[in-house]
Amino acid sequence: MYQISIVQHSMNTSEVSRWCLDFPRQGQACTVDSLSDGLVFQGWVLVKDGAEAVPYLKLNGEKHYLPLNCQRADVITKVLGESADGHAQLTCGFRHTFALKQDSGVFGFEVGGTDFDAASYRIEGSLRILEGDEGWLYLDNDTNESVEQYQGNLLLDKNALKEWKSYLSAFTSLALEQNIRHTLLIAPSKEMVLPEFYPHEKGRTSPVEQVAGLSKPEHKLVYPVSQMRAMQEQPFRKCDTHWSPKGALVGFKAALEALGLDMEAVDRVFESDVYQESVRGGDLGNKLYPPRRAPEWLLTKVRYQKWVVYDNHLPNLGRVIVFLNEGALLNTKCVIFGSSSSYSFFNYAARIFSTLIFVHSAGSIDAGLLEIEKPEYVLAQTNGRFVVRAPVVTYDLEAEMDAKLDLLSDTQLKDLRKKHQAACSLPDGCLNFDIPSVFSCLLTTKV
Template identity: 40%
Template sequence: MSTYRFKLQALQYQCSKLLRWCLDLPNDEVDVTIADLTEHGVWFQGWMLPAEGASVRPFIRQSDSYHFFERAVNRDDVIQAVLGDSSSHHPERQCGFREQVIIEQGEWYFGAEVDGLPIDLIAAQVVGVFNVLHGKDGWLFLDNDTNRSVDQFTGKILLTEDVKSGWKHYFKNTALIAEQRKCPFALLIAPAKESVYSEKYPFVKADITAIDEVLGLLPPNYPLVYPVELLRRAAIRSFRITDTHWSPYGACVASCAVAEALGVGTKKLTQMFANDAYRLRKSGGDLGNKLFPRQAAEEAMLVGFSYRKFLCYDNGFENFGRILVLHHPGAIVQKVCLVFGSSSSYSMFDYLSRIFSEVIFIHTAGSIDESVIELIKPDYLIAQTNARFIVKAPETGYQLRNTMQEKLSQMPVDKRQAIYKASKSTSNASQLAYIKDLHEYLPTAAL
């Protein structure tokens, strides 16, 4: 569920009839949910003292709509601390207010009506925990994310020598892993949205960026798929306007590109997806849903096929440590494909599951756990990460069990038990031999 905070700014005002005031709640340190904003209401709490002979009414203003608070809460602390008087019989003892209010707009004002004249005291904005960057024509981009996407694009963040060394090590080891197992391999880096649609982005790309440095470290003939130009030239828009990820059609383009790199014929891929239908539908996305009110845009969504029909195992984890297994007997390649992927992989499942009859997905953002490779013995191997993650090199010595153990240890007992129960139930429903072993990656000792 999306969470939000309020960005509060005190406004300048002149009014001798308003003696003192304070808005205790809401503040800029407490998260609120969409349910708080639109269903339950946000708590407003504070106090207000007029000069002698004046009348005041606190309010919240949303556009031209005013909601007035009744000063009816005893605030002995205010009378004693601010006025230095005894509160027992003070006429302004009930100077406080406390009430829940539904927030209907992304901007609102707190103020006071003083002798009938409204005065705005605080301007407030509803913002996501991660700020959203507004581009041109309603396009949204990541702003203050942990990977500092803006600084990467503008060249303020480049690779450290340690990270460069990590990438060299990764390139060398993944090529060796594929060679030793005689397994076609490709690394897919999902380009940043701003790299594909830079004309919509409010910043100018630097001459040298972190992703440029990664590309410059590639060994000869390394099987990297970085489909910036393919996505830019796609027949249907390849990224979603209000989401960080590529659109369903963009996922199709990427899936075909990585499949071709693995040796699957272009003609087969073209025939498989030639009759796919897309329908425009309003969608908020991971960026639009962070805004309040929620921002949505029309997106071309795939209709007539869903990989979920062929999902036969899901261990129930969120993000890192998640395992999914898809089995589609009608795929064009009757082989097993193992994907060590990230968030961009999920929208590829509708396409990968029709290319390879068995797709095993492990959420590692491109890091490789060789024990899983030994268990699955895949016919094809894909590593997938996102361009904004490349300021830290993925690993080839990744330990899936350790990730699961750490995440399970931080979960409440009931959630751990629910994951284990649901995962075991799903695994029993499949005949694929390795699923039972994948289920055993769940560290039962943590349950």
Template identity: 40%
Template sequence: MGTKRELKKWLKQYLLDRPAVTREVAPVHRWELDYPSDMRSAQFSESGRVVQGWVLLNTEHAEWQQKLTIVAAWEPAYELCHPLEIERADVIERVLGASDEDHLQRYCGFRFTVPPSLTRFTLWLACEDQRWLLQVVEINPPEALQAPETLKVLEGKAGWLFLNNDTNASVDQYRGRLRLTPRGLSGWQRYLSAFYALAEKQKAASAVLVAPSKESVMGPGYHPYAEGAGGPIQQLLALPEAQVLVYPVQALMALGDDAFIQTDTHWTQRGAMAASKVLAAALGLDERAVENTFVDDEYGELSLTGDLGSKLKPERTCRISSLHTFNYHQYRCFDNGLPNFGRLVVLANGKALMPGTCLIFGSSSSYSMFNYVSRLFKRVVFVHSAGNLDPEVVKAVQPEFLVAQTNARFVVQVPSASCSLQALIAEKKACLSEEEVMMVAKRRIGVETHNPVISSLGLSPWVVT
């Protein structure tokens, strides 16, 4: 939204997406935004740019105070919703000339953070299904660029680390203070409908697997904040289209501390096995046969830094249980080696439980599942796309099993049902650093264009890309 015309267009669409937005005069006696403000220096915390202020209602609406929230919006699919929960004695005394003791509106303040790089966001006052526009906040781009770097790790109890200040606002999601908008929810409805239509067209057993966040599983015991209600994952699970969505939170909770890695955002290998079992059941596999497939697995202890531990100085490590009686690497017949989006991996195991092909459009949580799904399906085709679907790949592979896998914290980014793997590969290759080029070359497993496995799966166009 770089121009006023674009801003007006966005606001108009926002109102159309929210038919409950009232056009009546706001019931506000007076309100003020302390930060950000042209009158004061910008304030930042470890979590981002501070947004702080207060709202006083007209006398006849004073009883609404406990139901009010301040909504900050800058993306069409989600928004922040924070209650008026801070006591502001200074406001009651200065503005109303009254004592704050037992005053009906003494908790009239709000304080939260938004990404420090934001240059524009909109503040609304909301009361249940009604809301009123308070202000479009604009920040000088130079000021936004000079914002201090924020810590990406949140220290929990007993040395457990959690993600903080990520682009998906994981902490606000966990606390129930970041929510999908009607546009975000309708986007998920369209995506789920398109996914199941695509699976039905291919006559494939199908499932959308959402990896629960570390916060949702380990949070009750170790997170510094309490879990809130009504966050994006709860909103998604409540949709009619999500009735067959696979969300293995109970299976992970049953593992206790073995579900997630203490210094990483991802589940452990035992957690990946638990998720694989739940997924297999959703795809119609015999549960006892699946259980027997992994019954002889043995694990040993290793030291791991993890994607969270590596962000601290000095780095933090933990001990993990690592599967040492099986490794899927022996079944890789192709791997383009690209980092994250655009990676294509093909696994082939003639001794697998099921004779068919499982096509997975997944995310980083899928990798630790390879040790298990490669023993369940004769062929596994993995596309790193975080659930974004390429219908052309589906048409070419013609899988017996179709899976879309994303992570709960990615729910605020509605996946597409019509992405292009070729475009993802080209885009990734175009921006590889020298270090990444070396990494890709090291882990790439190439094949001849007419490799029988690749040809039978119809993947030649993507293998030679």
């Protein structure tokens, strides 16, 4: 979904006495299909006696005239306060439809052979996008203020640093108490790995670097910026905030190394993987109009969905996905408390651990779930731009699922019930904590 942003200009001409652009309107919602079918430009113009003003649109350097083709009796009576019958400027309106192929343009009037730009419009997505060098796209006005973080204008204060120290210590202690190998993987932001394309200069430090500076060896914190910068392949998707499949593999392997796995054995699992070039959009490219796409290398012949035995289908926080793969490298259980970047390494993780439980919590830990499930490994994962708020080890998955369901519309709940009823049944003994039953009970309470 997009919306129209309009900025009006001052016109230095006395020949045009009044004008109005009825459509498009400021904030008008539109979709890719509606813009491709055509955006309506409708309005009117009144001129002084003897003058002539022809509306135009300037699109991608080309000028398109919008001839006056509509009688506007409402303008004559309401604006001029005169009778519309036989009025000389009765046909003062225009209505034309243009299929747009770019995200901006200029509206104005040609008067006596001279152009007077009256307004400019831009088609914007829900997020503003920064375009760097060579077409690389970055996040702009996100709620985490990633630009301010990168420039060093938004840093963690004493309380925030204290919360991070508490989280790192508590997570480590919890893992030791339950005899679980653990690690915290912070997925670097795109601009930290590819600063050469970013349109802003980096500050002396940033919140994620503050957090990395707090960590001790026993915390097992992994922040694989150097590994990703050293990649010969593309570490991030050009039109997306997330890392590429190969970038995700580098980050995931860094976490596996921190967990103490045999990395030679890990490498053998992935040594036959095949990648194929494909042109794709992304969460940034899709916010532009027209949507932006770019080539990227995708893993082929491996789809983690074949190992999914349960998915509650909640959007983002509170989502739970369970994978079973008897042919995995290790006959062990791993719980991932992750974020959106974790999805990018599911194709790899599902081949390492025979039982994999993913909880979308952005690194926060449900200690009770770990105590019940008793996994051999736990991987907490969050994104670099999220570190302005420290995760917690008091996360309550059941409460999160309940709260998320309260935010869904009736239509969304109906769709979710259908998906959940069609979910695959879990094999006996797969989960100690019966998440499907708990989630079903929560669903039945929502009317």
